Amino acid sequence: MSVEIVTARSFFTRSNMVALVLAIILLFIFLLSSPKAQALFSAYAILLIIFILIGQLRVNRAVDLKQLGERAVQTLWLSTSLGLVAVTMPPAPYFELSQPVMAASIIIGAMLVISGAYGLLTIRKLTGVYLSV
Amino acid sequence: MTEVKDHFGDYALTKIPESETRTFLNQLMIFMGVLAVWAAVFAGAALASWFDAATLVVSVVIGCIILGVIAYLTGYIGSRTRASTYVILRHSTGRGVAMIAGLIISGISATIWFAYETWLFGVIMQGVFPDIPFMRVEVASIWGGLLMMTTALIGYRALSVLSYFIVPAWFVILPMALAAAIDINGGWAALMAAKPPTPADIGVGITFTVGVYIVGATIAPDVTRFSRKPHDGPLAWFIHVVLFMPIIMAAGGFLQLLAPGVNLVAAMVGVGMVWAVVLTGVVGQWTTNDNNLYSSSLAWCNVIPIKRAYWVAIMGIIGTIIAALIALGFGVSLEALLILGTLLGTWIPPMAAVMIADFYVVKPSLMGVKVVEKRYDWGPGTVYHLVNWPAVVAIVVGGFLAWWIPQIYPTVPGVVIGFGSSLALFIILMTVCVKLGVKYGIGKWVETGKGF
Numbered sequence: 001m002s003v004e005i006v007t008a009r010s011f012f013t014r015s016n017m018v019a020l021v022l023a024i025i026l027l028f029i030f031l032l033s034s035p036k037a038q039a040l041f042s043a044y045a046i047l048l049i050i051f052i053l054i055g056q057l058r059v060n061r062a063v064d065l066k067q068l069g070e071r072a073v074q075t076l077w078l079s080t081s082l083g084l085v086a087v088t089m090p091p092a093p094y095f096e097l098s099q100p101v102m103a104a105s106i107i108i109g110a111m112l113v114i115s116g117a118y119g120l121l122t123i124r125k126l127t128g129v130y131l132s133v
Numbered sequence: 134m135t136e137v138k139d140h141f142g143d144y145a146l147t148k149i150p151e152s153e154t155r156t157f158l159n160q161l162m163i164f165m166g167v168l169a170v171w172a173a174v175f176a177g178a179a180l181a182s183w184f185d186a187a188t189l190v191v192s193v194v195i196g197c198i199i200l201g202v203i204a205y206l207t208g209y210i211g212s213r214t215r216a217s218t219y220v221i222l223r224h225s226t227g228r229g230v231a232m233i234a235g236l237i238i239s240g241i242s243a244t245i246w247f248a249y250e251t252w253l254f255g256v257i258m259q260g261v262f263p264d265i266p267f268m269r270v271e272v273a274s275i276w277g278g279l280l281m282m283t284t285a286l287i288g289y290r291a292l293s294v295l296s297y298f299i300v301p302a303w304f305v306i307l308p309m310a311l312a313a314a315i316d317i318n319g320g321w322a323a324l325m326a327a328k329p330p331t332p333a334d335i336g337v338g339i340t341f342t343v344g345v346y347i348v349g350a351t352i353a354p355d356v357t358r359f360s361r362k363p364h365d366g367p368l369a370w371f372i373h374v375v376l377f378m379p380i381i382m383a384a385g386g387f388l389q390l391l392a393p394g395v396n397l398v399a400a401m402v403g404v405g406m407v408w409a410v411v412l413t414g415v416v417g418q419w420t421t422n423d424n425n426l427y428s429s430s431l432a433w434c435n436v437i438p439i440k441r442a443y444w445v446a447i448m449g450i451i452g453t454i455i456a457a458l459i460a461l462g463f464g465v466s467l468e469a470l471l472i473l474g475t476l477l478g479t480w481i482p483p484m485a486a487v488m489i490a491d492f493y494v495v496k497p498s499l500m501g502v503k504v505v506e507k508r509y510d511w512g513p514g515t516v517y518h519l520v521n522w523p524a525v526v527a528i529v530v531g532g533f534l535a536w537w538i539p540q541i542y543p544t545v546p547g548v549v550i551g552f553g554s555s556l557a558l559f560i561i562l563m564t565v566c567v568k569l570g571v572k573y574g575i576g577k578w579v580e581t582g583k584g585f
Binding site for chain 2: 080092093094130
């Protein structure tokens with residue numbers, strides 16, 4: 001296995017693990033939130049966790065640098081985009097989220113977006129694949 | 134098709150090289166980006182005046198399956214030939230007719246959609262921020278239209294990046310917003326008990342659903358030509374329309390049934406989802422409208438060969454001006470969408486039918502070109518007919534029947550009639566011509582070195 005593949009896979013795994021931890025924290029705080037938010041936001045967080053885990057499996061099975069790069073970019077796009085949900089939805093009064101939960105959700109969502117964007121740019125540099133794979 | 138240099142940008146008139154092909158997920162995101170638009174939600178709201186919740190879902194699902202099948206067939210032509218819709222039409226309709234058909238399908242229609250959705254963008258912005266002058270419908274239409282031009286100017290890569298960024302979030306936000314809107318308007322029990330004000334037959338709903346997105350099904354090759362594997366793009370189209378379009382249209386329809394006159398945007402603002410509306414309104418409209426402009430520019434390149442980016446700028450500015458004029462004169466209405474959807478649904482399926490019949494039936498069965506890769510040859514020096522008269526007859530007759538028959542038998546889905554009759558008529562006419570030795574092509578056009 002080439003050095004490039006090992007480096008890229010290792011970087012992606014670190015990025016993805018960060019996203020996974022953030023998603024698990026989101027799930028945890030939403031499980032403890034208001035009844036109106038609990039089901040919807042928990043489902044969202046579980047979806048995010050599933051995408052992250054599937055992405056990790058796909059990248060682990062990649063056979064060359066291009067395939068690894070494409071799968072990594074796709075996974076990172078999903079977690080980046082879904083981070084936007086945690087930023088934009090909790091402030092709605094309908095969900096009756098407490099201030100700390102709302103603030104935590106927005107901060108974690110923003111971290112998902114920022115770390116995702118950083119991961120995308122780095123993977124693009126390491127593997128040479130387009131961001132529009 | 135011989136690979137020739139790309140003179141017009143984004144391979145508008147030439148074959149997509151292998152290095153530029155994209156994955157299944159990329160194509161799925163692009164298509165879902167087209168679908169991720171408030172106009173589709175509002176179209177679903179229009180259905181609520183005819184159907185209860187269950188019938189609404191059934192009519193939308195049937196309409197979406199019809200769309201999925203049509204687009205799978207057109208999309209597969211694109212992924213095998215790696216050419217745009219308008220270049221593909223050169224063989225089935227003739228070079229001259231391909232120009233006119235391309236303008237009807239995308240050159241003009243997609244620009245009208247661009248203008249409509251740019252205006253809708255202005256409406257949403259004013260609805261969210263009613264007190265800010267910069268967000269007034271006419272002002273937001275102008276800056277929104279110019280904003281949406283940017284990714285279309287860059288091309289397919291920019292469309293992909295924007296879709297990847299917004300589409301997953303859009304399709305999580307919408308069901309959450311719908312669940313909240315249903316909850317505050319009486320819940321699921323009230324939804325199931327709600328009755329439409331003017332019940333109609335299910336065929337009307339199917340026709341309407343197909344009409345809403347038939348242009349997208351017809352121009353699927355504009356995106357599937359980038360497909361890495363032949364079935365990636367067509368399958369992505371089928372999945373996005375059958376799984377996700379019913380969710381979007383049901384979202385609009387359900388809320389309309391529960392609270393007539395209240396659209397989902399207003400409901401979301403009402404429960405405080407302001408930033409979600411801004412996100413889905415701004416970027417959601419953007420991912421759809423840049424595709425409209427992108428396809429329009431490809432169609433215009435097939436008529437007047439200048440750089441694709443110039444066409445994006447020209448049609449984008451025209452569309453933006455139209456949007457601003459609508460904002461100043463018309464106001465908010467679902468009526469415009471109904472008229473547009475019905476009109477497009479009537480006249481465009483016959484063109485898709487001719488394209489499908491030529492590639493899947495006429496070429497292999499009548500002309501003996503069994504090998505898929507050899508069905509369409511193009512490149513510098515290729516000779517086309519100027520007009521393929523059976524195609525013209527089939528399109529005109531099919532379009533007329535699609536418009537006329539529902540006026541006599543309202544329960545018959547006109548779009549399906551138009552598509553089916555054009556398909557059958559084209560095959561019959563071509564069979565007669567080929568078997569009896571009747572000349573079906575009029576005039577000739579030799580492709581230039583630049584692919585024009």
